[in-house]
Amino acid sequence: MSISSSSSTDRAAKGRRDKKARGEARHRIGDVTRLTGLSADTLRYYEKIKLLRPVNRAASGVRVYDERDLSRLGFIQRAKAMNFSLDEIARLLEMREDPQHARDEVRELTHRKLEQVESHMEELDTLRKELNLLINLCRGAEAGCPIIDDLDSKSKRKKPKRS
Amino acid sequence: MSISSSSSTDRAAKGRRDKKARGEARHRIGDVTRLTGLSADTLRYYEKIKLLRPVNRAASGVRVYDERDLSRLGFIQRAKAMNFSLDEIARLLEMREDPQHARDEVRELTHRKLEQVESHMEELDTLRKELNLLINLCRGAEAGCPIIDDLDSKSKRKKPKRS
């Protein structure tokens, strides 16, 4: 994956790196996929749904991402890692442009997100305990399947052995 | 919602309840939605994807659910609450029919599910801490939005104030 003899891909990229060395720092979509781990399709998709402003184009029509685009993408990725939806991220990005206005709304959004996360964690914790219980039940069993029995017996009655 | 003068719906259901009182316990889809909380569409959908065996029909063609169907639905709901996917539940149900064979596979499945749940919880916990941090940062701030700043400043550099 990372070690390979120079392909024409690499060679094509080299020309652009030379430009960059002259201080221009203009990235084509392939560079950005390498830098961010996002796929080209995803990058175009983000632009389509206006998570990114229309990206600049070279004369040939290819997208040229600048540092601001990269910083926006970094923001998006961090917000995604924080479980914000693309819709919410779009709002965060808007507010990011206008920080004076943003504070209350952003705090609101973050607060709600935190509550969601916390209640989700509680559910998962209950679930974890139950699954653990099932597995322990199973460990001691000789035959049959206590997990299935348990999933059964949680219904109304204490299970009359099997009919 | 729960208190209402007897509608024709109620009256229609009463006839069937009388039958049930004579020991037949045959539920139409509407009864089952009331008993389980699942929508009629969902019940039909479960049958379509074979999570339920083809449900018996009355002469008129309407579905008639018996106690076994209800018990299967209970099983499905509990397994869903345990975060099993419908696909996994289908497998659990198969094994439920043949418990001698089931044990190892079911334990396997449950074990994997537990691991998923645990790693998801870890992620969420990290997330929770970070969100908390953001909100606390925000609390102390006078203006601007520390949350956005933080999401920004986690990029490469420590943020040169604002350009």
Place this chain on the structure above:
DNA sequence: TTAGCTGCTGGAGTCGACTCCAGGTCAAGC
């Protein structure tokens, strides 16, 4: 008899976040 309700079917639509595709252009290197 009729209104009103419940139920039936096959099929399409929904959600979010992509992912894939065909058919094309463009640039670099041999």
Place this chain on the structure above:
DNA sequence: GCTTGACCTGGAGTCGACTCCAGCAGCTAA
């Protein structure tokens, strides 16, 4: 000039788990 690879576009498809719809039939109380 040709090959190769990167990139472009619009549009369709994917996943899971439903949800909605039109158009119809059957049952029951008044």
